[in-house]
Amino acid sequence: MSGRRCVLVVDDDEAIRQYIEWALSDEGYDVLAASDGAVALDVLMRQSPDLILLDMRMPVMDGWAFASAYHALPPPHAPIVVITAARTEQNPAAEIGAAGSLAKPFDVEELLSVAECYTASPR
Amino acid sequence: MCAATAMLALIALVVLISRVLIIANAGVLYLLVVIASALWLGTGPAILALLLAIGGVAYLYAPIDRDLAVTGARLVVVTIAQLVAVVVARLARREQSRADAERQRFQTVVEHAPAGIAVLRGQDFVFELINPAYQAMAPGKKIMGRTVSEAWPELAHQVLPLLRDVLRTGEAYHAIDMPLPVERTPGEPVAGGYFTFSYIPMRRLRGWVDAILVLVVETTEHVLARRRVEEQRERAEQFAAEAEALSVEREEHLQRLQELDQLKDDFLSTAAHELKTPVTSLRGFAQTLLRQQEKLGAPEPQRLAQTLHIIDEQSQKLARIVNELLDVTRIEDGTLQQERQLVDVVGIVEGVAAAARLQTTRHTIRVVAPARVEIFADPLHIEQVIANLMDNAVRYSPDGGPIDIAVAVGDGAVEIAVRDHGIGIPPEKRAHLFGRFYRAHQGGERSGLGLGLYISNQIVAMHGGRIAVDFPPDGGARFVVTLPPGKGAQSADSQGQER
Numbered sequence: 001m002s003g004r005r006c007v008l009v010v011d012d013d014e015a016i017r018q019y020i021e022w023a024l025s026d027e028g029y030d031v032l033a034a035s036d037g038a039v040a041l042d043v044l045m046r047q048s049p050d051l052i053l054l055d056m057r058m059p060v061m062d063g064w065a066f067a068s069a070y071h072a073l074p075p076p077h078a079p080i081v082v083i084t085a086a087r088t089e090q091n092p093a094a095e096i097g098a099a100g101s102l103a104k105p106f107d108v109e110e111l112l113s114v115a116e117c118y119t120a121s122p123r
Numbered sequence: 124m125c126a127a128t129a130m131l132a133l134i135a136l137v138v139l140i141s142r143v144l145i146i147a148n149a150g151v152l153y154l155l156v157v158i159a160s161a162l163w164l165g166t167g168p169a170i171l172a173l174l175l176a177i178g179g180v181a182y183l184y185a186p187i188d189r190d191l192a193v194t195g196a197r198l199v200v201v202t203i204a205q206l207v208a209v210v211v212a213r214l215a216r217r218e219q220s221r222a223d224a225e226r227q228r229f230q231t232v233v234e235h236a237p238a239g240i241a242v243l244r245g246q247d248f249v250f251e252l253i254n255p256a257y258q259a260m261a262p263g264k265k266i267m268g269r270t271v272s273e274a275w276p277e278l279a280h281q282v283l284p285l286l287r288d289v290l291r292t293g294e295a296y297h298a299i300d301m302p303l304p305v306e307r308t309p310g311e312p313v314a315g316g317y318f319t320f321s322y323i324p325m326r327r328l329r330g331w332v333d334a335i336l337v338l339v340v341e342t343t344e345h346v347l348a349r350r351r352v353e354e355q356r357e358r359a360e361q362f363a364a365e366a367e368a369l370s371v372e373r374e375e376h377l378q379r380l381q382e383l384d385q386l387k388d389d390f391l392s393t394a395a396h397e398l399k400t401p402v403t404s405l406r407g408f409a410q411t412l413l414r415q416q417e418k419l420g421a422p423e424p425q426r427l428a429q430t431l432h433i434i435d436e437q438s439q440k441l442a443r444i445v446n447e448l449l450d451v452t453r454i455e456d457g458t459l460q461q462e463r464q465l466v467d468v469v470g471i472v473e474g475v476a477a478a479a480r481l482q483t484t485r486h487t488i489r490v491v492a493p494a495r496v497e498i499f500a501d502p503l504h505i506e507q508v509i510a511n512l513m514d515n516a517v518r519y520s521p522d523g524g525p526i527d528i529a530v531a532v533g534d535g536a537v538e539i540a541v542r543d544h545g546i547g548i549p550p551e552k553r554a555h556l557f558g559r560f561y562r563a564h565q566g567g568e569r570s571g572l573g574l575g576l577y578i579s580n581q582i583v584a585m586h587g588g589r590i591a592v593d594f595p596p597d598g599g600a601r602f603v604v605t606l607p608p609g610k611g612a613q614s615a616d617s618q619g620q621e622r
Contacts, residue, residue, distance in 0.1 A: 004532050013400050019407035022426070026414065057396055085396035104399035108410040 005119040006030040006047065010040040010066065011055035011083060020053060023108050024115055037066025044070065045076065050119040052080045056092050067096035079118045125353055134175050152206055161211030169211050188569040214359075215599040217333070241337040243271060248286055250274060251334065254339065260341060263308040277313050278303045286335060289322045293332050300346050317346040317440070386559070390573065397572055401437040408433055447574045452582045461501040461585060465609045468496045468505065468537060470528055475509045476528060484524030488513075492530035498537050499609035500586050508579040508590075512602050513542040515575065520599065522546025536588075537606045548592075556592060 021031045034040035038061040056063030079099035095103040153176035161169035239257030240331040272279045303315045320339035324332040415422040453459035469492045524544040557580040589607035
């Protein structure tokens with residue numbers, strides 16, 4: 001594994017994508033971004049990130065559809081961390097077999113510790 | 124008496140004739156007389172005829188000589204006569220007892236029949252026979268020997284025409300559960316009852332009807348019981364139908380509540396998402412800038428500018444969501460204030476169009492309107508409605524394209540139409556378009572809180588207008604706001620012109 005860890009952000013909100021991209025790249029991560037599940041799958045054809053940060057509510061292809069399509073691909077699979085808005089949305093993480101979740105509004109520290117935690121663990 | 128006279132006359136005739144006959148022939152004649160007497164007149168007259176015959180023969184052919192000597196002729200005559208007398212007497216008795224038994228049986232049937240039986244004779248319908256069951260229908264009443272009109276004056280007008288018909292036509296009449304007024308006991312008030320009865324013509328040998336047999340059963344209790352059962356069944360059916368309707372109603376109510384509950388859940392989760400997303404980026408951008416400042420002493424100028432721009436955008440988004448929520452609350456509790464005045468709707472439309480042109484470069488926003496159209500309305504609210512329709516038009520045509528706003532005055536109303544060429548709305552989602560929290564497009568940038576059209580519709584309704592939507596065949600959607608014109612509303616140029 002090369003030294004730089006790579007994170008894929010899948011979120012339809014442009015501002016959120018920009019924020020995560022800046023926050024992680026400032027800490028030395030390579031960041032890939034996709035505006036929906038279909039774009040994310042396209043990115044995954046070419047690159048293999050160490051972690052996927054996934055928003056569930058997206059147009060075209062939402063988080064649930066993306067997760068099942070992604071898990072249908074041959075392994076290895078990067079761990080998925082779900083970005084959720086409501087407390088009641090804890091279950092999507094379990095539904096799609098995600099490694100964890102990140103509840104909005106999350107601050108930079110939380111984001112960085114999640115990225116650190118899931119990219120450091122051996123796959 | 125008359126029978127005996129006839130028999131004596133017959134014997135006398137035979138005596139006269141037999142004077143010119145030989146004894147054997149005379150004997151046969153006497154025999155015939157005895158047999159005839161036995162058949163038609165009975166045992167007693169037959170014995171009398173027998174004795175007279177013996178006397179006659181003795182007088183004619185063997186004058187009484189007191190010696191009672193048995194001559195051949197005497198012996199033959201007496202023997203035959205005795206035999207005939209015995210046979211005839213026995214036959215007559217058997218016939219008699221058979222007829223008696225027959226009559227007895229008939230009488231038993233009539234007496235014990237559970238139905239009322241009566242025989243009415245003649246043109247006046249006189250009761251010639253009634254059985255106890257018939258009498259039981261009016262226990263205290265004298266019926267036998269009276270006419271129908273005398274016995275039943277209260278129902279004569281109803282039954283007499285029927286009886287006369289039977290008499291005239293010779294055809295039986297049958298009635299089932301016919302209601303008739305009946306005086307049960309003389310002096311008591313007439314009570315109604317139901318009767319099933321038959322009038323059967325009774326014919327003489329030659330075929331003409333001289334009497335009518337009446338068979339009658341009172342069915343009052345049956346009819347009433349049947350009616351009660353019928354009523355109860357109807358009531359039960361009605362009850363079942365009501366229960367069914369109630370359960371359907373409850374089911375629908377429950378379903379509505381479940382739908383509302385689902386809508387509420389969706390709304391809360393949407394609201395959380397819509398509110399938390401801008402808050403997350405506001406915090407995130409502020410924090411990343413702070414971190415840069417800590418690390419580098421100052422944020423990169425380019426990133427600072429971009430961040431400020433994003434913060435501005437996100438705070439606007441938050442403000443819009445908060446305003447929508449406040450509007451809904453005010454609409455719900457009726458505290459949405461309106462400050463109506465005469466305003467130029469074309470000016471408002473052009474203002475909204477100009478603002479929209481600054482937001483998007485992919486869309487061509489065109490306005491077709493007269494120079495000035497006045498309405499009596501709250502200008503801020505009308506601007507909000509048009510801006511909402513414009514915002515939707517931009518949002519739901521992600522690939523860009525023309526957006527046309529047309530203002531027209533016609534038929535006592537002002538019409539503002541906003542037409543896009545975007546993704547439109549799927550037919551199954553069109554019904555609830557103006558409902559609260561309803562979002563035709565789930566997820567992503569295109570979704571909102573689902574309150575925009577609801578608020579717009581409520582505002583337009585408060586102004587006495589309405590919003591309609593149609594979906595042109597070449598795609599997109601066309602929302603038309605119809606508002607009443609202001610007092611003395613005028614348009615400087617009703618043709619309208621593109622600008």
